[in-house]
Amino acid sequence: MSTTSPVRSSPMLNKVPEVTLIFWAIKILSTTVGETGADYLAVHVGLGANLTTACMASLLLAALALQLRTRRYTPWIYWLTVVLVSTVGTQITDLLTDRLEISLYVSTAVFACTLAATFTIWFAVERTLSIRTIVTTRRELFYWAAVLVTFALGTAAGDLATEALGLGFALGLVVFGVLIAFVAVFHTLGANPVLTFWLAYILTRPLGASLGDLLSQSQNYGGVGLGTINTSLAFLTMIIALVAWVTFEGDRSEGADPAQ
């Protein structure tokens, strides 16, 4: 037991990944899998919306507990948590819209304010919003709270675009893609990296949903016609491959370090 205390007091390594192209690829794919996975359980399996939300929320709590206990970034645990946060964030919005019949204008505004409040409190407590120094449990909890709200906000804003503007998935893919390209340009021009990161985080939610819809919807509706199940399985396979690659690459570069 005495050996564990120095380990505990030693600082944690950054618990979240570097933001790379692979990071965004996995993030976009997770969005679709999170949404269609929950939908599959609720409708096809017939668990219903309430039971599915309860299942997903408990799985999320379990994954989050695992993620909080690790002392460094572990790709599979981190991405499992993201997929589950994505699912629960989507279900929160669906619950508000479908069950409680709260207008998407209201929920979009409320989630935007909640996100602003999350960042305000985070900054007030930590004096930084940097995602490169998520080295304490308190910072990590701020990080995951922000992630959950961005998924809820991304779902509400994306649905609002569909309802109010009649934005279908094909046009949606273009619109959200262009918006993300703008954010990327601002980022390279030296705009605040924290702001551009979270803007991209919100926008990749409806982008991922549009991409998933484009592949899964039948050709009658202008989709590719792969179906929900095939699309989700394809995306899940790609996520696993990318996460495995990131894990392997991390091990290799770490092994090379002492030799250098």
Next chain:
Amino acid sequence: MKRLVLASTIGVLSLMSGEPHRQADGRVSFMPSAEAAMSSKLGDLSPFRAIVVDVAGLIDKGDLAGAKTRIKDLEVQWDDAEAGLKPRAAAGWHTVDKAIDRALEALRAATPDALTCKQAVSALLSVMEPAGKS
């Protein structure tokens, strides 16, 4: 964006140009043309409607359990097509969606009541009615 503006302009124009309908009692109403515009914008709902016709037939035969099984096909297919249909006419989509929910609820009640089921399913059929036929 251009396409979007164009689409919404056409939508508004077609709603405005809809001929007022003279009802049986002589009152003039814009409602039927607005509703018809909504459901026709959703496109061809016949594959969904065919399932509802089946369900209605099963209820008429008194086979509520069979109707409950059959309406699940509607739930799954309607849910799968959401991303394709909803952007066409969100308001029309919600009208049909709510009617489907009520029919599901009636058939899935602990002790389903034949009359309630019949009413919910015929209400569903009427909101799915193709444009111009009602």
